[in-house]
Amino acid sequence: MRFIFRRMIELAVVMFGLSVLIFVISRVLPGDPVRFALGPQATEEQIAQLSREMGLDQPLVVQYWRLIKGLFQGDLGVSLTTFRPIAGDLATFLPASLELALFSMSLAILVGVPLGVMTAVHRNSSRDYIGRAVAFSGVAIPVFWFALLVQALLSFQWRIFPPLGRIDADVRPPPHVTGSFLIDSLLVFDIGLFFHVLSFLILPAVVLAASPMAMILRLLRASMIDEMGKDYVLTARANGMPRNLLIHKYVLRNAFSATLTIIGLLFGFFIGGAFIVETVFSWPGIGRYGVRALQFKDFNAIIAVTLLVGLAYAAANTVVAVLYGWLDPRLRLGRR
Amino acid sequence: MTNDIPARDSPIAGGVEDGPVSVEVPAWRIAVATLGKSPLSMVGLGIVLLILVLAIFGPWIAPFPDDAGATVNFAERLQPPSWKHWFGTDIVGRDVLSRVIVGARISMMIAAFVIVLAVLIGVPIGIIAAYWGGWLGNILMRINEVFLAIPSLVFVLAVAALLGPSLPVVIAAIALAWWTWFARLAYGEALHIKEEQFVEAAQVSGAGGLRIAFTEILPNLTSVLVVKITLDIGYVILLGAALGFLGLGVQPPDPEWGIMVAEGRDQLPNAWWLTTFPGLAIFVTVIGFNLLGDGLNDLLGARQ
Numbered sequence: 001m002r003f004i005f006r007r008m009i010e011l012a013v014v015m016f017g018l019s020v021l022i023f024v025i026s027r028v029l030p031g032d033p034v035r036f037a038l039g040p041q042a043t044e045e046q047i048a049q050l051s052r053e054m055g056l057d058q059p060l061v062v063q064y065w066r067l068i069k070g071l072f073q074g075d076l077g078v079s080l081t082t083f084r085p086i087a088g089d090l091a092t093f094l095p096a097s098l099e100l101a102l103f104s105m106s107l108a109i110l111v112g113v114p115l116g117v118m119t120a121v122h123r124n125s126s127r128d129y130i131g132r133a134v135a136f137s138g139v140a141i142p143v144f145w146f147a148l149l150v151q152a153l154l155s156f157q158w159r160i161f162p163p164l165g166r167i168d169a170d171v172r173p174p175p176h177v178t179g180s181f182l183i184d185s186l187l188v189f190d191i192g193l194f195f196h197v198l199s200f201l202i203l204p205a206v207v208l209a210a211s212p213m214a215m216i217l218r219l220l221r222a223s224m225i226d227e228m229g230k231d232y233v234l235t236a237r238a239n240g241m242p243r244n245l246l247i248h249k250y251v252l253r254n255a256f257s258a259t260l261t262i263i264g265l266l267f268g269f270f271i272g273g274a275f276i277v278e279t280v281f282s283w284p285g286i287g288r289y290g291v292r293a294l295q296f297k298d299f300n301a302i303i304a305v306t307l308l309v310g311l312a313y314a315a316a317n318t319v320v321a322v323l324y325g326w327l328d329p330r331l332r333l334g335r336r
Numbered sequence: 337m338t339n340d341i342p343a344r345d346s347p348i349a350g351g352v353e354d355g356p357v358s359v360e361v362p363a364w365r366i367a368v369a370t371l372g373k374s375p376l377s378m379v380g381l382g383i384v385l386l387i388l389v390l391a392i393f394g395p396w397i398a399p400f401p402d403d404a405g406a407t408v409n410f411a412e413r414l415q416p417p418s419w420k421h422w423f424g425t426d427i428v429g430r431d432v433l434s435r436v437i438v439g440a441r442i443s444m445m446i447a448a449f450v451i452v453l454a455v456l457i458g459v460p461i462g463i464i465a466a467y468w469g470g471w472l473g474n475i476l477m478r479i480n481e482v483f484l485a486i487p488s489l490v491f492v493l494a495v496a497a498l499l500g501p502s503l504p505v506v507i508a509a510i511a512l513a514w515w516t517w518f519a520r521l522a523y524g525e526a527l528h529i530k531e532e533q534f535v536e537a538a539q540v541s542g543a544g545g546l547r548i549a550f551t552e553i554l555p556n557l558t559s560v561l562v563v564k565i566t567l568d569i570g571y572v573i574l575l576g577a578a579l580g581f582l583g584l585g586v587q588p589p590d591p592e593w594g595i596m597v598a599e600g601r602d603q604l605p606n607a608w609w610l611t612t613f614p615g616l617a618i619f620v621t622v623i624g625f626n627l628l629g630d631g632l633n634d635l636l637g638a639r640q
Contacts, residue, residue, distance in 0.1 A: 013478070014485045015485070017478065017482030021483070025498060136626060137619075139626065140574075140619055140626055141619055141622075142578065142615055142619060143578070144577075144581045144582075144597060145618065145619070148601055148615075149611070149612070156605050157605045268486075268487035270487075272489030272490055273489075276489075276582070294497035295582070295584065297498070299498060302494055302498065305490075306486060309486060309487065313486060313487055
């Protein structure tokens with residue numbers, strides 16, 4: 001518990017730092033977002049008035065205080081392009097992003113871990129080479145390019161999967177319970193709807209999973225091989241412990257805790273990838289919202305999205321750290 | 337990790353200059369021989385050399401160098417790959433192969449500047465934080481954590497969007513996100529090296545802190561840094577291309593690979609060559625740097 005508590009404090013410190021960083025970048029860097037938002041026809045008075053309404057004429061410290069106060073009250077300000085409250089927008093788009101992210105991450109782990117074990121156990125066999133080729137490609141492939149090719153072939157050319165969006169415009173989404181269309185459609189026992197929703201989810205999820213899957217495979221393979229060379233493995237085998245039991249119960253567990261440290265960093269690539277994948281597949285999530293905000297220089301929305309993403313990333317890393325402590329009890333004591 | 341490489345550079349183990357006792361095979365010859373044994377690393381090296389040649393001499397190699405800019409040739413628009421246009425032509429009739437070749441320079445330029453900046457900022461910070469430790473080290477590493485608290489792509493996108501996208505902004509934005517990785521690496525390594533005997537020896541002999549940090553610790557980081565730099569060039573190229581694709585990086589009509597993929601998007605799946613070849617260029621380049629980086633890793637690791 002104390003371990004978890006300490007991690008939470010660290011999380012708070014980092015989030016505070018991040019909010020200052022983003023704030024400084026958004027306010028101190030040149031460029032006038034208000035002028036940009038109002039367009040070239042805006043008069044000086046209009047610009048001055050909107051700046052005043054948004055409190056941009058106040059000293060920086062006051063502006064920062066307002067931002068933080070707003071954050072704790074769930075008020076993220078107003079979008080400069082749609083003039084709607086950003087908090088509401090984010091709440092609308094978040095479930096779609098979470099659904100895509102969780103589905104895709106499970107995919108990456110469910111494929112990456114067995115492949116990592118397989119390539120390590122059958123080292124230097126043809127299976128190993130194929131697995132590693134996949135891993136190399138997965139890390140090096142540009143996500144946006146992969147997404148476009150998959151979309152062009154499987155959706156536009158062969159029409160196997162729908163190309164864009166989360167659900168057909170004329171299909172009613174399931175009643176909102178969890179926000180995940182997959183789970184919600186199952187909750188009302190609508191199997192047809194479930195597969196309809198799944199067909200939209202598959203392509204973006206697979207594309208998004210490619211790179212994390214490849215990284216998991218590579219890391220796990222390396223740490224499995226490392227682990228299998230250790231004395232305890234030799235001893236166990238010499239004592240006649242069945243190979244499968246040894247590998248799956250002992251080697252994998254130890255190798256996995258080494259991999260887990262880096263899985264935290266993986267979330268970073270994952271979130272970045274989600275911005276691109278959501279844009280290509282018109283997935284109505286935070287990533288697409290964020291890219292639009294960026295393209296239109298909607299800096300209120302940019303700050304909000306960046307903080308939300310930072311929070312998600314930091315929270316994911318905190319969960320990983322806690323898990324890591326659970327897998328490796330030595331870490332719960334002593335230094336971090 | 338790198339416990340023993342010090343021997344070569346440290347004053348106590350050195351003594352190479354003192355007498356003609358040892359006949360040393362130059363390190364680079366050992367390197368070439370070892371690297372030559374791994375076919376994949378050689379493939380990586382080949383790709384990297386090819387990209388470097390294209391980046392330097394691209395405009396002289398490209399069959400239609402003028403097509404790299406904003407030229408228009410409607411008579412030849414959207415032609416599929418042929419002997420005249422190996423990679424086809426785009427929507428205004430420009431030769432895609434020429435644009436891909438000239439585009440190598442933009443990607444390599446982004447990568448080179450970013451890495452140089454990131455190393456120059458990150459490595460000293462990491463070493464200083466590790467060597468002095470205490471409150472200074474604590475503050476430096478906390479700042480580092482804040483920068484790490486946000487995914488690179490999102491951070492870079494935000495900075496590029498707020499500043500207005502252009503080549504210098506892209507470089508600055510990525511470097512601002514990237515120094516943290518080098519700081520972290522240098523910090524971790526320097527913490528170990530700091531405990532080595534030759535550092536203690538230097539301390540006892542009265543060398544100052546700065547001197548120890550940069551003449552004793554820094555040289556022993558080079559092999560780790562070389563591997564990291566090689567791998568990271570690939571990842572920076574990926575990131576730069578992603579920015580271009582989203583319209584927040586280098587701007588048209590520059591033949592940046594990410595922009596070219598985006599421009600070809602509306603023509604999919606019919607004019608497939610527009611998106612396929614620039615994307616392939618990114619893919620192959622990143623694989624090249626990855627293979628070479630892995631090869632160097634084995635090579636420099638094997639020296640231990």
